[in-house]
Amino acid sequence: MDAPFYQSGFFDYDTALFLAVLIGIGFGFFLEQAGFGSSVKLARQFYFHDLTVFKVMFTAIVTAMLGLFWLSWLGFVDLSLVRIPPTYVVPQLVGGLVFGVGFVMGGYCPGTCCVASVTGKMDGWIHLTGMLVGVLLFGELYPLIARWHSSTPMGELTLSQFFDLPEGTMLLLIVAIALIGFYGAEKIEGRLRRAKTFSQI
Amino acid sequence: MSSKLVLAAILLILALMGALVGSPGRITLDVSSIARLIEAEEDHISPTALAEQLYGGRRIRLIDLRDSASYAEQHIPGAERVPLESLLKGALRQNEVTVLYSEGGTHASQAWVLLKLMRHDSVFTLLGGFAGWKREVLDPILGKETNPEERIANERRRALSIFFGGKPRKEFQSATGKGASQKRGPARKPTPPATKPEGDRPPLRYVC
Numbered sequence: 001m002d003a004p005f006y007q008s009g010f011f012d013y014d015t016a017l018f019l020a021v022l023i024g025i026g027f028g029f030f031l032e033q034a035g036f037g038s039s040v041k042l043a044r045q046f047y048f049h050d051l052t053v054f055k056v057m058f059t060a061i062v063t064a065m066l067g068l069f070w071l072s073w074l075g076f077v078d079l080s081l082v083r084i085p086p087t088y089v090v091p092q093l094v095g096g097l098v099f100g101v102g103f104v105m106g107g108y109c110p111g112t113c114c115v116a117s118v119t120g121k122m123d124g125w126i127h128l129t130g131m132l133v134g135v136l137l138f139g140e141l142y143p144l145i146a147r148w149h150s151s152t153p154m155g156e157l158t159l160s161q162f163f164d165l166p167e168g169t170m171l172l173l174i175v176a177i178a179l180i181g182f183y184g185a186e187k188i189e190g191r192l193r194r195a196k197t198f199s200q201i
Numbered sequence: 202m203s204s205k206l207v208l209a210a211i212l213l214i215l216a217l218m219g220a221l222v223g224s225p226g227r228i229t230l231d232v233s234s235i236a237r238l239i240e241a242e243e244d245h246i247s248p249t250a251l252a253e254q255l256y257g258g259r260r261i262r263l264i265d266l267r268d269s270a271s272y273a274e275q276h277i278p279g280a281e282r283v284p285l286e287s288l289l290k291g292a293l294r295q296n297e298v299t300v301l302y303s304e305g306g307t308h309a310s311q312a313w314v315l316l317k318l319m320r321h322d323s324v325f326t327l328l329g330g331f332a333g334w335k336r337e338v339l340d341p342i343l344g345k346e347t348n349p350e351e352r353i354a355n356e357r358r359r360a361l362s363i364f365f366g367g368k369p370r371k372e373f374q375s376a377t378g379k380g381a382s383q384k385r386g387p388a389r390k391p392t393p394p395a396t397k398p399e400g401d402r403p404p405l406r407y408v409c
Contacts, residue, residue: 007234066215072225079225081234150294156319168219175216179209 003071007081028115037115039107039123046104049192051185058178069171084156091149106130235317244313245328248337251300252361255279262299264288266308267331277302277334278365285312293321302327302334339367 006016034056035041044050071077103109106127108116113131116124142149160170238244246254254261255278263280265272272282283292285308293299293316301309301316301324309326316324327334341362346352355369362369 062212066212066219069219069225070215073222166220166223167225168221168223172216172220175212179212182205182209 003077004081007078027111028118031112031115032119036112037119037121037124039112039116039121039127042109042112043104043107048188051189055182055185058181062175062178065171065174069167084158087154087157088150089152089154091151102130232318235314238317244310245326246300247328248334249358249361251327251334252338252365256361256364260298262293262297264293264299264301265331266301266303266312271304271331275331277331285315288312289315289319293324298323298325300325300327303330305332306330335367338362338365341367341369343369343371 005011006013011019031037035052036056041050042053045053068077068079068082072079099109106113106123108124108127110131113124113127117128118124158167158170159165159174160167163170165173251261263277265276265280265282266285266288267276267282269282272280276282280302288301299321301312303309303312306326306329309330313324313326329336338361341358343355343358344351346355359369
């Protein structure tokens with residue numbers, strides 16, 4: 001029995017969709033439990049007041065990366081079946097910028113605005129509405145931007161391919177970056193707790 | 202020692218071991234799922250089913266893998282000629298429903314396998330290739346109409362044929378009759394068939 005289970009034919013498309021809903025609910029539940037249903041908490045990261053989001057996200061990246069690496073090494077996961085979204089440099093840079101500006105302005109990312117909406121937060125609903133309108137506009141305008149959307153393609157590129165390093169070395173580098181990041185985040189938060197004003201940081 | 206330090210140490214140990222191991226290994230080509238698609242006949246679409254989808258306004262990217270002379274002579278309306286090498290170098294977008302065709306189908310099937318190995322999910326081949334398209338859609342031989350069902354089926358095939366610039370023939374007409382080898386383009390959309398046409402293969406669907 002190899003993971004990923006859907007691609008390995010362990011269950012069918014309908015079951016995959018059903019499980020996706022369950023996993024989505026679980027994901028939303030834990031986001032809410034971590035306090036990510038609050039735009040105030042999320043926005044505070046951009047002012048270095050609360051770096052929980054940074055720590056949680058990097059923890060998720062490192063956990064998933066180590067998990068996939070070792071589960072594959074042990075033979076439980078077939079990495080060739082794990083989908084790698086293709087890289088399109090310029091469209092993704094622009095998309096990342098739009099995403100970032102939206103995150104700073106609204107205080108939510110797509111997942112957390114759904115969490116905020118179901119807990120009844122008005123700003124969450126507004127953010128969600130904006131996101132859906134954006135999705136609709138993108139879909140309707142897609143023929144106009146289709147060529148640009150697939151420009152500067154680099155294929156299904158991984159960091160180890162890009163830097164021409166073995167996966168294990170890349171793993172170590174990213175874990176090192178994460179640990180330094182965690183250490184730095186704790187330091188900044190500690191200083192902020194002691195500082196009375198922002199200029200004393 | 203705090204729990205944070207313990208976790209950091211575990212991370213570091215796992216990462217260091219990873220660096221020593223080098224590769225996660227056991228990476229196999231995704232051949233079994235490709236084999237399943239072929240067995241389930243989800244690798245291709247029949248000419249009639251494709252024609253129905255195009256007639257219904259479905260946006261499908263058509264890739265003609267034949268040589269430029271054949272393409273210039275005649276091709277499925279809307280198709281673009283893309284050499285196989287360009288196709289593998291990123292001419293296709295992921296998840297864009299794409300149908301490949303060659304003259305008979307062999308060349309397209311080979312391209313399909315290569316694209317599947319590159320994890321293009323929504324690629325299909327045209328069953329029977331361009332020859333199949335001509336036989337089934339452009340120049341169909343309309344059978345006898347002894348009952349209403351047969352008449353509706355003929356109407357449908359005739360409508361599709363005219364829409365794509367073909368010329369349907371009655372059962373008794375010669376296959377090499379006038380118009381069979383003419384250069385064609387999309388024609389005026391004829392009156393839609395009386396009933397919703399049904400493809401003889403499963404319709405295209407996005408697969409995640």
